[in-house]
Amino acid sequence: MSLRLHAPVVLPCDPSCSVLRDAVVDVVDGRITYVGGAAEAPAFDGEVRQLSGILLPGLVNTHAHSPMTVLRGLGSDLPLLRWLQEQMWPNEARMTAADVGTGMLLGAVEMLRHGVTTSAEMYFHGPELVSSVRAAGSRVVFGAAILDVPGMSWRSMTDEISAWIDADGLLSADGRIELAYGPHSAYTLSPSQLTSIAQEARARGALLMVHVAESPFEDEAQRAEYGSVPALLKASDVLGGRVLSAHSVHLSDDDIALYASFGVGVAHCPGSNAKLASGIARVPEMLAAGVSVGLGTDGPASNDDLDLFEEARLAGLFARVSKMDATVLGAAQALLMATRGGAAALGRDDIGALEAGRWGDVVHVDADDPAFATGLDAPDAQLLANLVWASGARRVTDVWVGGEHVVAGGESTRVDRQEAQAGVTAVAQRLRTA
Ligand SMILES: [Zn+2]
Numbered sequence: 001m002s003l004r005l006h007a008p009v010v011l012p013c014d015p016s017c018s019v020l021r022d023a024v025v026d027v028v029d030g031r032i033t034y035v036g037g038a039a040e041a042p043a044f045d046g047e048v049r050q051l052s053g054i055l056l057p058g059l060v061n062t063h064a065h066s067p068m069t070v071l072r073g074l075g076s077d078l079p080l081l082r083w084l085q086e087q088m089w090p091n092e093a094r095m096t097a098a099d100v101g102t103g104m105l106l107g108a109v110e111m112l113r114h115g116v117t118t119s120a121e122m123y124f125h126g127p128e129l130v131s132s133v134r135a136a137g138s139r140v141v142f143g144a145a146i147l148d149v150p151g152m153s154w155r156s157m158t159d160e161i162s163a164w165i166d167a168d169g170l171l172s173a174d175g176r177i178e179l180a181y182g183p184h185s186a187y188t189l190s191p192s193q194l195t196s197i198a199q200e201a202r203a204r205g206a207l208l209m210v211h212v213a214e215s216p217f218e219d220e221a222q223r224a225e226y227g228s229v230p231a232l233l234k235a236s237d238v239l240g241g242r243v244l245s246a247h248s249v250h251l252s253d254d255d256i257a258l259y260a261s262f263g264v265g266v267a268h269c270p271g272s273n274a275k276l277a278s279g280i281a282r283v284p285e286m287l288a289a290g291v292s293v294g295l296g297t298d299g300p301a302s303n304d305d306l307d308l309f310e311e312a313r314l315a316g317l318f319a320r321v322s323k324m325d326a327t328v329l330g331a332a333q334a335l336l337m338a339t340r341g342g343a344a345a346l347g348r349d350d351i352g353a354l355e356a357g358r359w360g361d362v363v364h365v366d367a368d369d370p371a372f373a374t375g376l377d378a379p380d381a382q383l384l385a386n387l388v389w390a391s392g393a394r395r396v397t398d399v400w401v402g403g404e405h406v407v408a409g410g411e412s413t414r415v416d417r418q419e420a421q422a423g424v425t426a427v428a429q430r431l432r433t434a
Helices: 066-071 080-094 097-113 126-136 154-168 191-204 220-226 229-235 253-262 270-275 283-289 308-323 331-338 340-346 380-395 417-433
Strands: 002-010 020-028 031-037 047-050 054-057 059-064 116-123 139-146 177-183 207-212 242-247 265-268 293-295 362-365 396-401 404-408
Touching: 002 362, 059 097, 059 242, 059 265, 059 293, 059 308, 059 340, 066 080, 066 097, 066 116, 066 417, 097 116, 097 126, 097 396, 097 404, 097 417, 116 126, 116 177, 116 207, 116 340, 126 139, 126 177, 139 154, 139 207, 154 177, 154 191, 177 191, 191 207, 191 229, 207 229, 220 229, 229 253, 253 283, 265 340, 270 308, 283 293, 283 308, 293 308, 293 331, 293 340, 308 331, 308 380, 331 340, 331 380, 362 380, 380 396
Parallel strands: 002 047, 002 054, 059 116, 116 139, 139 177, 177 207, 207 242, 242 265, 265 293
Antiparallel strands: 002 020, 020 031, 054 362, 362 396, 396 404
16 A cells, blocks of 8 residues: 655644645555655655645544543533533443444544544443444554442453453554553542552553543542642652653642653643633643643543644643743644644654654645635745634545545545434433433
8 A cells, every 4th residue: 555645735743843845745554654845755656646735644632531422511511520420420330332332433433534543542341442443444542441439340440451451462563552551540549559550551561541630629638648649649659651641730840840750741631621610731831841741632521522623722722821921832832732742642653743654644634714815835834823723623624544544525434424423312312311
């Protein structure tokens, strides 16, 4: 399989967020082999597609619970803990493994249509979730949710994901499926349970994803004893391996320094944090300290549209208004957080950028839109501003994953979207009457 994509603008999402003009992206056997100017490109023997807009890497959603498409809109105006206790947890307890597969299928299709080719999912029923991701043609980092609450055994949940990793390996050969540990939080697991789970993850080189300091109230007991959740994680020997800290809204300077020194990645979820009135994470301070920060949509029951372009825009807007400084987070930096930064936060160097050797996950944003009426030949900064501040996901027309065309003309080439929606409708109706 050899594919050359040729467009007037290519954004490789390299560290300086270069804007390449009249450029090509070559993908051979799933991997990128060349990115650069068309005039300098090597001779190419394969399919060549001429595109009219902007090519960029597939976006990386670093924190999601996408099967919750079946719960979208429930308890939408409640505060976090009441929303969890009164709406989410009772409904999730009634969801079957098949329901999770149904919800994930629509979530994966919806994300691909928004240019999101990889999502990190903390959820239950991994086999069904993974098979839906395979059906849609995207990528997933599946973090098996682990909680110590009545009716659930944190130990068997931990053993189950360990056994799965030991049987199938951490990462599939095609890079589509990565397995990980998802201890829910320091308020649903004890410090010693977190220690055990982290040991299992570290022994396998696996990612550990955990909710940290999302709302001001959830972790009062932990803060009273340890000072902060990051301090608890350090004291419990959870840090040191691959750790992804979701939300991380209420962090002190010491917490941020701790994250920087242990290489902890952060999944920043500005839309969810605003909707649940959790606060605004200190992204400028984290970036300045050298913390890898990616963006997350969080679940579709708390955000609710699985649109990572929107998160990039919100990340920039919130950082600016929280600092009362329009220079703190620019369009280029917001775009990098949605792509390369997200991959780095997950500890992955095979996705998140258009670079030789990475997977050929490519998004085409068509320029036939008022957002780009100032022209694709506008100066670099203006073009990036048009993409991040004005256009967002609405003109994502084509998406390739590993060089495979999975979205064409704005629709999945693999899954009948209306059937996927009908599947979710049936689950939602059953949950309502259960
Ligand atoms: Zn979450």
